[in-house]
Amino acid sequence: MSYCINPKCPKPADPINAQNSICCHCGSQLLLQERYRVKQLLSEGNFNKNYQVDDCATPTLREHATPKILKVLLLNEPQAVALFQQEARVLSQLHHPGIPHVEPDSYFTFFPKDRHQPLHCLVMEKIEGVNLEQWQRQQKNQPLSQAQTLNWLKQLVETLHQVHQQLYFHRDIKPSNIILTPNGQLVLINFGAARAASDTYLVKASGEPDVRSMISPGYTPIEQAKGKAVPQSDFFALGRTFVYLLTDKSPNDFPEDPRTGELLWQHQVPQVSKSVTDLIDDLMAPFPDNRPHNAQVILQRIAAIDHTWQSPQLPKQTPEFANSLVGLRLQSWIRHHS
Numbered sequence: 001m002s003y004c005i006n007p008k009c010p011k012p013a014d015p016i017n018a019q020n021s022i023c024c025h026c027g028s029q030l031l032l033q034e035r036y037r038v039k040q041l042l043s044e045g046n047f048n049k050n051y052q053v054d055d056c057a058t059p060t061l062r063e064h065a066t067p068k069i070l071k072v073l074l075l076n077e078p079q080a081v082a083l084f085q086q087e088a089r090v091l092s093q094l095h096h097p098g099i100p101h102v103e104p105d106s107y108f109t110f111f112p113k114d115r116h117q118p119l120h121c122l123v124m125e126k127i128e129g130v131n132l133e134q135w136q137r138q139q140k141n142q143p144l145s146q147a148q149t150l151n152w153l154k155q156l157v158e159t160l161h162q163v164h165q166q167l168y169f170h171r172d173i174k175p176s177n178i179i180l181t182p183n184g185q186l187v188l189i190n191f192g193a194a195r196a197a198s199d200t201y202l203v204k205a206s207g208e209p210d211v212r213s214m215i216s217p218g219y220t221p222i223e224q225a226k227g228k229a230v231p232q233s234d235f236f237a238l239g240r241t242f243v244y245l246l247t248d249k250s251p252n253d254f255p256e257d258p259r260t261g262e263l264l265w266q267h268q269v270p271q272v273s274k275s276v277t278d279l280i281d282d283l284m285a286p287f288p289d290n291r292p293h294n295a296q297v298i299l300q301r302i303a304a305i306d307h308t309w310q311s312p313q314l315p316k317q318t319p320e321f322a323n324s325l326v327g328l329r330l331q332s333w334i335r336h337h338s
Contacts (some may be wrong), residue, residue: 002030003038003051005072005119006112013041027113031056036123038070047080048073053123069100069127073120081120087191088122090168098159098187101125127187132175132241136248144245146272152245153279154302155186156238161295163188164231171229173237174219175244218244218251223288232288235298239283246272246280261286275305 002020004012006028017023021031031037035056042050051070073084088107091100102124109118130138144152156178163170172190179187215225221236223229240251240263247254247268254265263284266277279301285291292298 001039003040004028004030005032005038005049005051005070005110006115007074007119008112008115023113029110029113032070032110032121033108036068036070039067042069047075048084052126055123067126069124071122071124076117076120084120084122090166090191091124093166094162094168096159096162097185098155099162099191100127100187100189127179127181127189129179129181129187131189132178132180132186132245135180136175136245139248141248143248143269143271144242146276149242149246149272149276150302150306151184152186153238153242154299154306156188157295157298157302159186159188160234160238161299164234164295169229169231169234170237171224171233172216173234173241174216175241178241221284221288222286230288231294232291235283235291236285236288239280242280243284273305275308279305 002017004023006026009026011025023030036053039052039054042052049072053068053070055066055068091102092104106123108121110121111118177190179189219237219240221233224233243251243265254263256263283291
């Protein structure tokens with residue numbers, strides 16, 4: 001199969017093109033950059049199309065081609081192109097299991113036959129799995145456990161630590177932008193909104209708004225909606241993501257405390273300890289200065305919660321034991337440390 005990515009091609013998926021190098025319907029090249037053969041259209045949005053491609057890096061490897069994802073921008077507006085190029089630049093600089101791998105030369109432009117404007121293309125690692133929005137629908141109201149919450153939170157904060165260490169922040173964390181792979185790894189995708197956290201920009205964050213602010217209702221903090229995102233804006237969106245995962249409800253479905261602006265949701269998650277919900281509340285504090293300063297602080301708190309929660313096996317709570325002095329002291333200890 002060879003799929004033609006020319007938007008004007010009348011039959012882009014015609015099987016007759018299977019082994020062709022030129023599309024027999026529109027005359028466009030089918031082997032992109034002399035190495036990528038498009039196999040099928042995976043998805044189509046308002047701004048881009050995603051295809052599966054085989055990476056035939058050299059003629060000797062073409063029988064063992066590596067499947068990858070080709071992302072093609074549908075717009076040629078300067079702002080959209082700048083964001084697309086930024087995603088390619090960010091991903092090529094980040095190397096972590098929780099981030100799709102992109103080679104330095106994976107961004108390129110392609111001119112279909114008789115087309116004067118190029119298609120902007122980005123090839124990246126194909127991540128197998130489902131996004132957390134899809135995963136949540138598959139759970140049929142089965143709540144996220146304490147162990148899974150801590151595991152996933154740790155994974156995502158470690159990924160954010162890598163992103164922030166490279167002086168970027170994501171700006172669009174939400175369930176649909178996180179993929180769960182078959183081996184349990186969470187991968188953060190869609191870095192098109194990522195922003196360089198340069199000193200100049202961080203100073204600017206207190207003044208002139210950023211016209212390229214990204215908004216995902218329920219997950220975007222106020223400062224980002226106003227065009228003044230900071231790295232701590234990612235923590236807010238991460239906290240809101242876990243509200244969704246733990247309650248199976250949109251964060252927008254919960255009221256806010258009229259005095260503090262904090263989300264009133266903790267009563268919906270009896271399956272996790274108060275120390276976990278308190279941490280999530282701190283992640284999504286209304287003001288950035290009240291959120292954890294960096295990812296390392298969050299990881300330290302997760303480790304402390306995990307250490308307390310993974311305590312030695314407790315004695316069986318029979319009625320006689322529960323009413324004994326030792327039992328009463330044990331229950332007090334549990335309440336104090338949960």
